Amino acid sequence: MAARIERLVTSGQFTLDGGTWDVDNNVWIVGDDHEAVVIDAAHDAQAIAKAVGGRRLIAIxxxxxxxxxxxxAPALADLTGAKIWLHPDDMPLWRMTHPDREPDEHLADGQVIEAAGADLKVIHTPGHAPGAVCLHDPGLAAVFTGDTLFRGGPGATGRSYSHFPTIIDSIRDxxxxxPPETKVLTGHGDSTTIGAEAPHLQEWIDRGY
Structure with a gap:
């Protein structure tokens, strides 16, 4: 059975640099009827576990x-036994939320995470955060971009640990x-495609988006 992509939207708060904002997050589940990977365990471990159902969770x-x-992420790991994967450059941010719990594994650029026939290749894309990564699967014609690239522009770079020129380099390079038909599945909001966003790169640079 071929892998499929499911989206769950969870709600909560984003906190950094002394500010707090209400946010809706996209939680992506990639898998089949037997096993799955969760991309970004946001806000509600019980809801995510329910969406995974009886499938074996390969990784968070x-x-x-x-x-x-x-x-x-830690609560979902406790519920399912899955390991948490994070790029090591984001450990300072991780420890702000989970000072007493380390991720189980470190992501590396070029690494491939396999589940249910999907091959999610890790692309290190710093800028929004030092250890930000995207996950590309050519077979699914999709890239999961977290907060690196959205419909309409790059992720925010106005807070600690972020850098606008770096995110532009990551997106461009x-x-x-x-491929232009690649679906861009984002950490918040609506999806887009590489082809829809590519023509606007210079606009983003010019306005320091």
Whole structure:
């Protein structure tokens, strides 16, 4: 059975640099009827576990360690026995939310996470956060971009541990080189495609988006 992509939207708060904002997060589940991977365990471990159902959870992959993307990861790991994966460059952010719980495994650029016939290749895309990653599966014609690339522009870079020129380099060199039909499945909001976003790169640079 071929892998499929499911989206669950969870709600909670994002907190950084003394501010707190209400947010809705996309939690992505990639798998078949037997096993799955969760991308970004946000806010509600019980709801995510219910969406996974009786499937074996292979991994909980964090696109980055802002609290709204990882706050439910330890509880989901406890419920399912799955390991938490995070790029090591995001450990300072991770420890802000989970000072007493380490991720189980470190992600590396070029690594492939396999589940249910899906092959999720890790692409290190710093800028929104130092250890931000995207996950690309050519077979699914999709890239999971976390908060690196949204419909309409790059992720925010106005807070600690972020850097606008770096996110532009990541998007230009690592994402916009993917096939134009590739679906961009984001950490918040609506999806888009590489082809829809690529023509706007210079606009983003000019306005320092």
């Amino acid at each position: 992959v964090c696109t980055h360690a802002h609290n709204d993307h990882v706050n439910a 690592r994402l916009l080189t993917l």
